[in-house]
Amino acid sequence: MTVVIVGASVAGLRTAQALRMQAYEGDIVLVGEELHPPYDKPPLSKASLLDGLPVPLLDEQSLEALGVHLRLGVRATALDAVAGVVTLSDGDQLSYSDLVIATGVTPRSLPGDSPPAGVHVIRTADDAHALHHAMRRHPRVVVIGAGFIGAEFAWAARKAGCPVTLVEVQPVPMAHLLGPEVGGALASLHEEYGAQLLTGTSVDRLEASADGHVNAVVLADGRRLDAELVVVGIGARPATDWLATSGLPIADGVECDDALRVVGYDHIWAAGDVAAWPHPVYGRLRVEHWTNANEHAGIVAAGIAGKPAPAAQPPYVWSDQYGHRIQIVGLPVRGSLVATFGTVDDHLLAVYADTDGIVVGGVIVDDPRTMMAVRKAIVRRAPADDLVAALRPASAV
């Protein structure tokens, strides 16, 4: 019995842990393309920018106790799903009794040739390390994309004393997920903390000095922004290139059934950002959230061990920006905004409901207890009116 897990980040390592929690005693091989021992991803756009260091997912002793064969610094390059063999970048071939695909996502880059020096994405510990060092020289920073990654980086850069400009293609950041009202409220933090936010404009090109280092970002409307450090946070796509010849069903991610088994393959599973699956409440979903990676790990491990799977949970994600903790639960995008209370500086609460008035999502700032109440309402499919009346009785009519 050998479980091969491709991808040694949150979903991959947590699957190994969950297998051991299920008393699986066979071999586990964990393949990771980076040389670092498995580390946590959320700190890369938070604490790791400030100290340059990754946060290990497990301490050395616990990792040892887990009893996995770590294959670090190698990539999986191909899968023969008929023979049950994974080929690695060093030429090794691994046979498996079960395979777990946990390769995550690859950040989107700007169109065009390879970017000049000084242009970064935030995906790996090395990315965070490089940005930490670059910020010590207080460069003029341009952040392309004002989503969560861009916003968290902007905060870190402001803390490091850098002048910061964010460029966002939408008229209001996050509006496609949260609507313009809430997206605008969250985005107001940038100006409040001294970062400039330019919206409704895209990047035309990057310019570099003679030494090959970026020195400007030119926008589609002709404006030219001086830049010594550029961070690109414009989303990501599933890392499935290595599966191109495998025959596996791949569209936006690897297509899985409700047990996270790849459709048509009894012993191949997918977990985390790379997995598209039919969520029992929300239908087909591919979620790039940290909690989703943890939950998938538990479900996949139960499947491999032949045990009952833990119940699927509503999506949940958090972001730390300018000293505020923003929590999003459920899928606001599946409903419309029905109530807001407070401000981003004072416990903002936004409730989203579907056309039947049932709560489907919420955005909550600095109030985990309220977030849990919204989460409970989502799980119970409660009417938004009841939730609002319970949370903010003084405001209820």
Add this chain to the structure above:
Amino acid sequence: MVVEGSVPIAVFRTDAGEVFATADTCTHEKWSLGEDGDLEGDEIVCPLHMARFDLRTGRALCLPAMVALQTYQVEVVEGRIYVVE
């Protein structure tokens, strides 16, 4: 609710009316379960990363928690709750 002491202890009353006491701090990352955690039946869910524990045994029920929560014996006498250490 949370009772401060040498170790902060969280005291829960479930919808079924049962009373439980556990260590207040989530075993995954430092956060108060008694202040902000959410009861689902006999389980407590941490509001930070959705770790889940069995109140009866303290067992960690899902990732990211791996380590069990310390549980304490509880006695209810004439409407007062005593946590037995």
